[in-house]
Amino acid sequence: MTARNRELVGLIPASLLVTAGFAGVFIQRSNALSNISLTYGAIFLGLCLAGHMVIRATLPYADPYMFPLVALLSCFGIVMIYRIDSTYARQQAQWFVLGLILFAATIVGFRDYRKLERYRYTIALVSLGLLMLPRLPGIGDQVNGAYLAVHIPGVFEFQPTEFAKIGFVIFLASYLRDTRQVLVQGRRVLGVTIPPLKHFGPVLVIWGLAMLILFALHDVGSSLMFYGALLAILYVATSRVSFVVVGVVAFGLGAWYIGAHVPHIYARVQEWLDPLSAKLYRGEADGASSYQLANSLFAQAAGGMFGQGFGQATLTIPGTTSYLLPAPSTDMIYAVITDELGLFGASAVLIAYLMLIARGFKTAVLARDSFSTLLAVGLSAVLGLQVFVIVGGVTRVIPLTGVTLPFISYGGSSIIANLVLLALLLLVSDRARRPA
Amino acid sequence: MNAPIIRVFAVIVVLFALLIAWTSRWTVFDAQSLRDNPLNARTVIDEEKIDRGEILADDGTVLAKSVPGPDHTFTREYPTGSLFSQTVGYSFVKTGQAAGLELSDGQYLRGVNTGISAIIGQLGGAAQVGDDVYTTLDPKAQRQALQLLDGRDGSVVALNLRTGAVKVMVSLPSYNDNDPTAPCGAPGCQENDATQAQDVPGSTFKVVTTTAALDSGKFTQDSVVDGKSPLIVSGVALENDGNQDWGPQTVTTALTYSINTIYAQLAQDVGRATMTEYMKRFGFYSRPPIDLPPKELGVSEPWTPATATGRSRPYAPGSPNEDIGRIGIGQGGLLVTPLQMAMVAAAVGDNGTLMVPHLTDHVVNPDGQTILTVKPLVDDQVMKPSTAQAIGLMMRKVVEEGTGQAANLGNISVAGKTGTASIGATGSNQTEPWFIGFAPAANPQYAIAVTIDRTDNGYGGVVAAPIAAAVLQTLRSEQHG
Numbered sequence: 001m002t003a004r005n006r007e008l009v010g011l012i013p014a015s016l017l018v019t020a021g022f023a024g025v026f027i028q029r030s031n032a033l034s035n036i037s038l039t040y041g042a043i044f045l046g047l048c049l050a051g052h053m054v055i056r057a058t059l060p061y062a063d064p065y066m067f068p069l070v071a072l073l074s075c076f077g078i079v080m081i082y083r084i085d086s087t088y089a090r091q092q093a094q095w096f097v098l099g100l101i102l103f104a105a106t107i108v109g110f111r112d113y114r115k116l117e118r119y120r121y122t123i124a125l126v127s128l129g130l131l132m133l134p135r136l137p138g139i140g141d142q143v144n145g146a147y148l149a150v151h152i153p154g155v156f157e158f159q160p161t162e163f164a165k166i167g168f169v170i171f172l173a174s175y176l177r178d179t180r181q182v183l184v185q186g187r188r189v190l191g192v193t194i195p196p197l198k199h200f201g202p203v204l205v206i207w208g209l210a211m212l213i214l215f216a217l218h219d220v221g222s223s224l225m226f227y228g229a230l231l232a233i234l235y236v237a238t239s240r241v242s243f244v245v246v247g248v249v250a251f252g253l254g255a256w257y258i259g260a261h262v263p264h265i266y267a268r269v270q271e272w273l274d275p276l277s278a279k280l281y282r283g284e285a286d287g288a289s290s291y292q293l294a295n296s297l298f299a300q301a302a303g304g305m306f307g308q309g310f311g312q313a314t315l316t317i318p319g320t321t322s323y324l325l326p327a328p329s330t331d332m333i334y335a336v337i338t339d340e341l342g343l344f345g346a347s348a349v350l351i352a353y354l355m356l357i358a359r360g361f362k363t364a365v366l367a368r369d370s371f372s373t374l375l376a377v378g379l380s381a382v383l384g385l386q387v388f389v390i391v392g393g394v395t396r397v398i399p400l401t402g403v404t405l406p407f408i409s410y411g412g413s414s415i416i417a418n419l420v421l422l423a424l425l426l427l428v429s430d431r432a433r434r435p436a
Numbered sequence: 437m438n439a440p441i442i443r444v445f446a447v448i449v450v451l452f453a454l455l456i457a458w459t460s461r462w463t464v465f466d467a468q469s470l471r472d473n474p475l476n477a478r479t480v481i482d483e484e485k486i487d488r489g490e491i492l493a494d495d496g497t498v499l500a501k502s503v504p505g506p507d508h509t510f511t512r513e514y515p516t517g518s519l520f521s522q523t524v525g526y527s528f529v530k531t532g533q534a535a536g537l538e539l540s541d542g543q544y545l546r547g548v549n550t551g552i553s554a555i556i557g558q559l560g561g562a563a564q565v566g567d568d569v570y571t572t573l574d575p576k577a578q579r580q581a582l583q584l585l586d587g588r589d590g591s592v593v594a595l596n597l598r599t600g601a602v603k604v605m606v607s608l609p610s611y612n613d614n615d616p617t618a619p620c621g622a623p624g625c626q627e628n629d630a631t632q633a634q635d636v637p638g639s640t641f642k643v644v645t646t647t648a649a650l651d652s653g654k655f656t657q658d659s660v661v662d663g664k665s666p667l668i669v670s671g672v673a674l675e676n677d678g679n680q681d682w683g684p685q686t687v688t689t690a691l692t693y694s695i696n697t698i699y700a701q702l703a704q705d706v707g708r709a710t711m712t713e714y715m716k717r718f719g720f721y722s723r724p725p726i727d728l729p730p731k732e733l734g735v736s737e738p739w740t741p742a743t744a745t746g747r748s749r750p751y752a753p754g755s756p757n758e759d760i761g762r763i764g765i766g767q768g769g770l771l772v773t774p775l776q777m778a779m780v781a782a783a784v785g786d787n788g789t790l791m792v793p794h795l796t797d798h799v800v801n802p803d804g805q806t807i808l809t810v811k812p813l814v815d816d817q818v819m820k821p822s823t824a825q826a827i828g829l830m831m832r833k834v835v836e837e838g839t840g841q842a843a844n845l846g847n848i849s850v851a852g853k854t855g856t857a858s859i860g861a862t863g864s865n866q867t868e869p870w871f872i873g874f875a876p877a878a879n880p881q882y883a884i885a886v887t888i889d890r891t892d893n894g895y896g897g898v899v900a901a902p903i904a905a906a907v908l909q910t911l912r913s914e915q916h917g
Contacts, residue, residue, distance in 0.1 A: 236440045281475050294475060300462035301470035302478050314481050319506035324477060343463040347456050354452050361445040365438050377441060384448040388455065395458035 003064040003433075004056045010068030011052060014075045015045050021079030024310030040089065044078055047096055054104045058111070059430035063363060066429070069356040070407055070422050074415070076349065077408035080337060083311050084329045088410045095412035099419035106423035113427045114371060120174040127167030128209070130160035135216060161222040161403070162417035165386070166424070168226055169378035172206070172233045177370040180237035206230045207247070211254045218264040220255075221389040221401030225382060227251050232381035233374050236364070263287055265399075272399040295325045296335040296394050300346075307342030314339075329410040331402045334394045349408070350391065357384045360425055366432040376428045379421050483529045484509040488545045489566035491524055491537055493575045494603075494797065499524045500538060500613070502566075512538070514613035519578060521610045522628035523728075523795065533616060535626070537795060539729045541569045544799045544808070565802045572601035572797045577910045581606045581886075584903040589622070590888035591630040591774040594907055597782035597874055597883040599812040600791030602726070603911055604884075605630045605775075631724065632734035634771035635887055638857030638896065639694045639839075640870045641766030643780055646691055646827050648714040649702045651788075651819040657688045657826050667697040669761035674700055677856075691830045692838035694854065696765045703764020711764065712754040717818040718780050718790065721753050725815060726775065726793045736772035738763050766855060778885035781852070781872040783816075784831065785880030788824035790815040832877045835901075840871065843901035848909045849877040854896035855887075865893040871900035875908040882911045 001009075018041045048071040055062055074096065082089035110116065116123070133150045151157040176183075183195040210227040213219050231247045234240075259265050267288035271280055275290035275297065283289035302308065313336060317324055328336045338346040360380025367373040386406055393400035404414035462470065471479055487510050491500035499520055502510040512527050525536015527545075538545065547566035581592040581604050594604035607629035609622035616626060627633070649655040663682030666673035676682065676696050682689075690698035703711055715721065715737075723733040735750070738758050742748040751758045751769070762768030775793065783790040792813040799808040819827075831851035834840040839854040852873020860866035869891055874883040884907060886900040 232444045236444060239440050276473060276475065278475060295477075297462050297466075298470055298473070298476045298478050300459065301467040301476075302482075304463050304467055314478055316507070317477070318481060318484060318509040324481075338459060338463060343456075343460055346459050346463075350452050350455055350459075354449065357448055358445065361441055364441050373441070377444060381444060381448065384451070388448075388451045391455045392451075392458075395455060395462065397454055397458045 003061060004052075007055065007064040007067055008052055010065060011045075011048055011071055014048060014068060014071040017072060018044055018075040018079060021076070021310060022082070025079065025083045040078070040082060040093065044075060044093060044096070047093075047100055048075070051100050051103065054100075054107060055426060058107050059426050061433040061435070062426040062430040063359050063433070066356060066359045066422060066425060069352055069359070070419075073349070073352055073356075073407040077333075077405075077410075079310070080333060080340075080408065081329050081410045083340075084315060084333075084336065084410075088329050091412075092410050092415065095415045096419075098412070099416040102416055103419040103423045106420050107427060110424070110427060113375075113424060113431075114369075116170050117174040117177075117371060120171045123167045124171040127164040127171070130164045130167070131209075131213065131217070131222075133160050159404070159411065159413040161219070161225075162413040163420075165222075165225060165229070165382050166379070166417060166421055168206070169229055169233070169382055170375065170424075172230055173371055173374035173378050176233055176237040177374055180370070183243075184238050184240060207250055207254075210251065211258065215258055215262060218262060219401060220265060220268065220399055221393065221403040223255075224398070225385045225389050225403065228385040229378050229382040233378045236377045237370070237374055268399045268401070272396060275396065292326050292332065293393075293396060293400050296332055296400075297396065299325050299332075299335040299339040300395070303339040303342045303346075305342050305344065307338070307340045307345050310340055312340060327402075330404060331390065331400075331409070332394060333405055333409050334391050337408075350387070353384070353387050353406075359429075363425060363429040363432055367428055368432060372428045372432060376425060376432075379425050379428075383418070383421065480529055480532070481509070483546075484511075485564070486510065486546050487565045488512065488527065489547065489568040489802075491541070491545070491569050491571060493520075493571060493573045495575060497575045499571070499573070500527075516575065517614060518610045518612045519575065519582070520573060520605070521613050522607045522626065522630070522732075523573065523605045524613060525729075525732075526613045526616050528616070531617075535616070535732065536628070536728065537569065537571065540727050541796055541799075544569050544796075547802070567802065567807060568800045570797045570800065571795050572596070572603060573605065573795065574603040574911065574914065576914060577604045577907050578606060580910050581903065581907050582608070584906060585888070588888050589629075589890065590886070591633060592884065592886050592903065592907060593630045593774045593778040594882055594884040594911060595778055595782055595793055597785045597791065597880055600782075600793045600815075601797065601812075602793055602795050603882065604907060605795070607633075628728070628732050629774065629889075631726065631728060631773055631775045632732055633773055633889075634734060634739075635774065635889070636857035636859055636868055637766040637770060637772045637777055638855030638868065638870055639696075639699075639766055640777055640780070640853050640855035640872045640885075640896070641770060641772070642691060642694065642699050642764070643784060643827065643831065643853050643872065644715060644718060644720075645699050645703050645706070645711070645764040646687065646830065647718075647784070647819050647823065648706045648711050649687065650826060651714070651823040652706055652710050654706055654710075655687055655702060657830055658686050660684045660686055661690065661698045661701050663690060663695045663698045665697050667700060669700045669704075670759045674762065674765075688830050688833060691853070692833045694834075694839050699765045700761035704761045706764075708754045708756070708758070708760050711760055714818070716753065717816045718783060719776055719815065720772070724773070724775055724779065724793060727796050727810075734773045736776040737770070739769040739771055741769060766857060774885045774887050777870070777872045777887075778883050781874050781885060782883035783818045784824050784827050785851070785874030785883050786824070787821040788817055788819040790818050828874075828877065828880070831873060835873070835877075839895070839897040840873070840901050842897055843871065843873060843905040845902060845905045846909045848875050848905065848912055850875045850905050850908060851877040851880070852901065852904065854901060856894070856896045859890065867891055867894055869894045869896040869899040871896050871904040873901075873904055873908070875905075875912060881915065882908055884908055 022041045149159050210223045213223040235244050270288045271290040275293040279285050280290040357380050364373045364376035390403045390405050392398040404411050406418045488502045503513050505511045525538040527534045527538040544567045589608050592606040595602045609625040611620040611625045663685045665676040665679050665681045682695050720736045737750045739748045759768040763770050792815045801807050835843045835850050840852045843850045850873050855870030857868040859868050870887045872885045874880040884904045886904045
């Protein structure tokens, strides 16, 4: 079977899931069985098939498992979102269409993705600019004390970190490909190689940037995500564990200092440490409220081992439209998944991500040039870390920050950016697996 | 560069393992404590989604039912309002308030989802449906008792003395179950006075003293005791009603006319230990074993006088400090619940056998199967059947010739004992009138206790006895019709 036919067959689980999922939601709300809602599933599957056709036409050798896994996650996402709010599901489907167009455009426009290297400083600067947009007065939008979104009322709203993360990975992959040899040639002090400042400078800049994100944007999650991707690429490029150790220590010190001195982040840490404190839960403590995190845990507890079933979770306070668990379709979607599908369903979702990430790292192994390898490592790592940051926040492994669950959460920026990320991974994969 | 790539992937695998471990923590290991957390609104909402069963009276009258609310929730409605307020109680999940049978029979009313129905319920999203609780309560007799109390604060408890089934349980002041938070015009209106009031029993307690005197063998109904007045008891003069000097009289006459000084001597002669033993057999000194929430049940026992330095508290059973002479006439710090006094009458009427009082008769699940039938259960053999029969005859005489003649109405033969407890400050004419008894005297079926909390010089034989007789007659006529 060719790679592309394997990919086509791989779409079957996604189609089964979308059918079963919508059927489940329909049974729950038998009155909502209308033509419009029934066609959701069909349209979404049609879109997945269209994506497959684009790959079939342009990237014959690309990894056959990535796209079906993304289709599976996206279909799962649309069912969950539909179950939470059908209006959001329609919008999400529209974003998915736009995402697929950009997906196709990326594949066609960057057939030779290595030319991205030429624009690495431009890409880095644009990414940096994007990151700082939410701080701009007028369009910046503060959500729960973090500057995460750009919002122009009535026009659009987007989350620049979703796009900036791709830009930074491209920059780092390109930069470290050039400098990885010189970085390991520095003087050795106490068994640790001190690389020449001239070359290590830009890496320090990234560290500074991660701290800046924390300090200026109050965004723990993005900071962790970017910095983790940097360390992954740096480690693969240099094979020096010492760099990673120093990097982790430097980040830890910085995060500790900022955590203690920036009130918003301090509050988040307090909520994380004791979400079930009645005082924090009721928001009576200064600036901190653990209501959302505590309700996330309550929702997961309600799900138990096998969950309550699709469409069964309690989302709103009876008799009202206010959500028991705030932001169920975005930040908290993992808690809703756990509530309805239990530990098993939630673990299945995480394993699907892990399989996708595994294919990304496999691509990195197969890649024939350093830039491709580092790019694949960076993109896979940033994806994995994003999942870790949001699911870790929702499950109280780390303090909670609002990043999206890739491909599943409601949100245009997220779905578009992650489809572009997938396009880049498929481009690298196609080149890597092309017969010599 | 392959080895580092695999190591980076390994790190990510570890991070994901952490995520699954933490998800397991919340969904499995810590799930129960999270569900039980008082901050968790879901627990309440899930509870609101349970279609609780109905509570019904013995004639099928619905006393409590569930009505659908928004988003598949249910709320409780009490069609009979304040008729059975304290006994049926209420269950308002949203505010976490529950009382009465709604609380004590909660496990049936909520129902349990097990086996197949649980799985189907999960797939179909069907509500958990509770079981219906059929009670022993009799709405007609209850309504009559309420009417006869005529708005006066007080209690009426009537039970089937052969089975322990409670037929009437009235407590005034009361409230409307549908809105327990609404002001009811009187403090403590939510309290079930029938089971938790601390009332002075007065002369009705002489039935207990008679039991101890006769059953212990120290006296017979024909023993003669000097009924002079006043009599010095524990260093303080004790008078008969109107300070009447009765001279030597039989125990039967002493009960018929409620002669205090004779009863004080009976109690003193029988002694603390024997008195305490019989009180315990009747159920004093412990919560009555009725199916109501423990916090709604009072203990009947003697209390120490309140002093300037210390608050009143219960005596240790048989304490040498208690004034056993006055306890023998139902004073001396003795505080009882109306339910306890109904149990006293019931035990005498049932040949000395005290049945466990109960309100739940049977429980029917949503499929119509009876899953529980409460069987009559013996609490204690309080006295020999011969003693019970002798006391029964004496109590019949109280109604025929003595202080309880007002209970002689209609075509029912009542045996009983009046009580007129002095309450309030010395010298005040505030009284708490009582009547306890059973009927029919020849073949007892129902026992009753009636009390009115406070009157100006009202006598038990005048105020409480007619109420008791009327309710007993209703219960009796219903049994035949």
